Amino acid sequence: MEMRDGSYVMHMWENPTYQLFSEVWIFNYTNVPEYLDGTAKKLRVEEVGPFIFQREICISINHNLSTVTKTYYV
Numbered sequence: 001m002e003m004r005d006g007s008y009v010m011h012m013w014e015n016p017t018y019q020l021f022s023e024v025w026i027f028n029y030t031n032v033p034e035y036l037d038g039t040a041k042k043l044r045v046e047e048v049g050p051f052i053f054q055r056e057i058c059i060s061i062n063h064n065l066s067t068v069t070k071t072y073y074v
């Protein structure tokens with residue numbers, strides 16, 4: 001597929017009609033010392049999150065190499 005500046009395909013690729021999100025869950029162990037010394041039989045786990053991040057998109061065009069690069073940042 002050939003992508004040219006100003007074309008419909010290039011516009012859709014540069015500005016997609018969707019948004020990208022990343023979700024991160026963090027789990028906290030709340031009784032590690034008690035579990036390690038034997039006073040607790042099970043680890044207690046507390047869920048923290050989810051934390052949701054919108055991803056940023058960076059597009060770079062190298063006309064000399066005829067390449068287009070799309071990079072996602074969180």
